[in-house]
Amino acid sequence: MEDTLTPHTVNAAKELKPPVTEVGIIGWMKANLFNGWFNTALTLLVLYLLWLTVPPLINWAFIESSWFSTGDQCKAGEGACWSVVTANIRFILFGFYPHDLQWRPLLAVVILVSLLFYSQNRNHWKKSLFYGWLIGLFTMGLLLKGGLFGLDVVETSKWGGLPLTLLLSVFGLTAAYPLGIMLALGRQSRMPVIKSFSVVYIELIRGVPLISLLFMSSVVFPLFLPEGVSINNILRAQVAIILFTAAYIAEVVRGGLQGVGQGQYEAADSLGLNYFQTMRLIILPQALKIVIPPSVSVLISAFKDTSLVVIIALYDLLKTTQTTLSDPQWMGYSAEAYIFVALIYFVCCFSMSNYSRRLEKELDTSL
Amino acid sequence: MNTSAPEKIPFLRDPAKLSILYQIFTLLGVGLLSYYLVNNTLANLERQSISTGFGFLDKESSFEIGEALIQYSAADSYGRALFVGFLNTLIVSFIGIILTVILGTILGIARLSSNWLVAKLSAIYIELFQDIPVLLQLFFWYAFFYEVLPSPRQALNPIPGLFLCNRGMIFGVPLWHEAYKYAMVAFIIGGIAVFFLKRWARKRQEATGKIFPTVKVSLLLLIGLPLLAWSLTGAPTEMSVPKLSGFNFKGGITISPEFAALLLGLVLYTAAFVAEVVRAGIQSVGKGQTEAAISIGLKQGQVLNLVILPQALRVIVPPLTSQLLNLTKNSSLAVAIGFPDFVSVAGTTINQTGQAIEGVALIMIVYLIFSLSTSAVMNWYNKKIALVER
Secondary structure (H helix, E strand, O other): OOOOOEEEEEEHHHHHOOOOOOOHHHHHHHHHHHHHHHHHHHHHHHHHHHHHHHHHHHHHHHHHOOOOOOOOHHHOOOOOOOOHHHHHHHHHHHHHOOHHHHHHHHHHHHHHHHHHHHHHOHHHHHHHHHHHHHHHHHHHHHHHOOOOOOOOOOOOOHHHHHHHHHHHHHHHHHHHHHHHHHHHHHHHHOOOOHHHHHHHHHHHHHHOOOOHHHHHHHHHHHHHHOOOHHHHHHHHHHHHHHHHHHHHHHHHHHHHHHHHHOHHHHHHOOOOOHHOOOHHHHHHHHHHHOOOHHHHHHHHHHHHHHHEEEEHHOHHHHHHHHHHHHHHHHHHHHHHHHHHHHHHHHHHHHHHHHHHHHHHHHHOOOO | OOOOOOOOOOHHOOOHHHHHHHHHHHHHHHHHHHHHHHHHHHHHHHOOOOOOOOOHHHEEEEOOOOOOOOOOOOOEEHHHHHHHHHHHHHHHHHHHHHEEEEEEEEHHHHHOOOHHHHHHHHHHHHHHHHHOOOOHHHHHHHHHHHHOOOOOHHHEOOOOOEEEEOOOEEEEEOOOOOOHHHHHHHHHHHHHHHHHHHHHHHHHHOOOOOOHHHHHHHHHHHHHHHHHHHHOOOOOOOOEEEEEEEEEEEEEEEOOOOOOOOOOHHHHHHHHHHHHHHHHHHHHHHHHHHHHHHHOOOOHHHHHHHHHHHHHHHHHHHHHHHHHHHHHHHHHHHHOOOOOOOOHHHHHHHHHHHHHOHHHHHOOOOOOOOHHHHHHHHHHHHHHHHHOOO
């Protein structure tokens, strides 16, 4: 039995292992870092630059940094002063919201995040989820505003920080979507009046910066209203964001509408469906499925763009951070505070864009 | 059976008539809404006694602007102040676009590099800078210039002639001399010569098949002619070097922290998006194209110039246009860090005159002109490089 054909005896060549320089870590390094003189030089240069920058950075951010101290103690230290974040975390996150009621915005954010997490799975996309979102959004509004079930009323002027940022972007996108669909349909319409209105609106809004719309909402819009009527500034900014986002959604949806074949329209016509039935039952379900990934991109930019409300003095996440930094005790630690805020934005946007990429792969039925 | 007379369609079922009805309703709706708003606005303006019209443009502005490319003082008119802002926006966008395209292209190519380290670092950069709001990045760089960099007395001096401090970036420039004017004229003449040389070379190649070394001769013309003009008119080498005097630098050119922060923030942010556009464009050209080009004996540079780039550019140009437009629109965020761009000057004007409608309208018109003209140019270019189909 021993001398029967085992792989050992069949082919001596197989026993020879590949040279150690071609496999394992060394082989990988040779193939990916040091193939050719140019890549070798590039690798060495990059490594040198990393050596120059990374250790001092780590030293600054972690080793010599102070995490829970006062501003004066920070001044004595050499490293980063993360205390500026830890000492003011509640103000940065919730702004001027009454101190002992801050569990309410916190709960609202938790509800929103868990709804988002639950909605990630496409198996959960049913009608009940839609109602879940309606209830969730209503609960969030109730938690922030109060007034029912014995909750104290908190004026909108006191809203701020992260809840405000999330509110502006989530409500902005939710309200902008129907408007955007209408604009996209209008742009595709054969009726000249409706088509030209839609085209002018979309191109006008896409041609100007968001900041001009925010200016408009804060200085021009009050002039539009009849005497005695006023709308609070958060709502005005929200309207500006909705009007702005809708134009971008319209272009995304238009892409989806153009992706639905002509045959679908003709088939619907031959079934005798009228325009609204055709759109509601045949075209939009297909078109909207195509545009889910680009819609997430619009959501990401809407989320980032809400930071612009700083300029019209709303207390969103960025503005509360700046206010903290204008406190003499914490002056001069902008880098640390901004890095913290950047981290929040990055985590949100990165997970959204990752999700959109995954969704794109899942929904891709072309191959 | 009576087939000759068509069946009468009820009014509300006839799509043609319905469409007219819808359009009339839309017109009425928009008309009524605008009438209502205009009416309210006029009443409000009268009540607050705000004047209307663009008459304010001729009035004295009585505010200073930190940075102006043209002569400006508080005694000048609002019109001139707005023009200063307009030029500032233009210069930031122009320099920003050039730097963004360069950095974005490098990053996009680096992301596809066969060098693992370079590709990964580039990917991290792109992901990181795309996902942080540009306004936050502007604030960060602005704080960096004001808080991290030292005062002029302890200015950093990384290379001779260049100083970094919290007053901005100061560097030496050649002292003005007549010779530079001639060199510039020579450069323009060189450019015109290159244009005609290219046409002539192409015609000759089409007629005879002979290839003229256009690139080398063009470079020689563009660099050689100005150099010749410069040396013939005296070859001045005197420099205006920044020197510390008192609390600030004298001489050289100063780039203010506001301008530097704005430019840095915009370029680093937009370049991340441009890099993705460039990567997608390069990836859209199949590997077979490169292999085919090499197999018919083209050199490395020719493969890139004649085969890869023409195809990749077709994919790159449309999204690149929208990214560069985004940069132009985002330059309006200058108002948040105090750089006097058009929006910032217009904001000051609105505050002083109270004429909000005119001010916001001006902002919108200016940006619309930017957007429409950029897309017009890019559409023309796109048509020029588009696939010629039979």
